[in-house]
Amino acid sequence: MKFINGINRNQLPLFASSIDDAIAQDNQIRLIDLFVDSLKLADFGFTFDFVENGRPAYHPSDLLKLFIYGYLNRMRSSRT
Numbered sequence: 001m002k003f004i005n006g007i008n009r010n011q012l013p014l015f016a017s018s019i020d021d022a023i024a025q026d027n028q029i030r031l032i033d034l035f036v037d038s039l040k041l042a043d044f045g046f047t048f049d050f051v052e053n054g055r056p057a058y059h060p061s062d063l064l065k066l067f068i069y070g071y072l073n074r075m076r077s078s079r080t
Helices: 028-038 060-072
Strands: none
């Protein structure tokens, strides 16, 4: 399926360390990532249909990770 793909977290960019190295091992982001990746999203009603017109959509698992992170940190909007 055609979704927006992010960069590989283990790839070394212009900085000295990768994004994965910048996040502590006990950070809640790692737990959210493992939890959402272990789910079968189709069983929970997430759809993977998209229209070929326009910009590609974000993958539903990425959006769920963002939603859970925002909920845990009491962020109600991305425009803060």
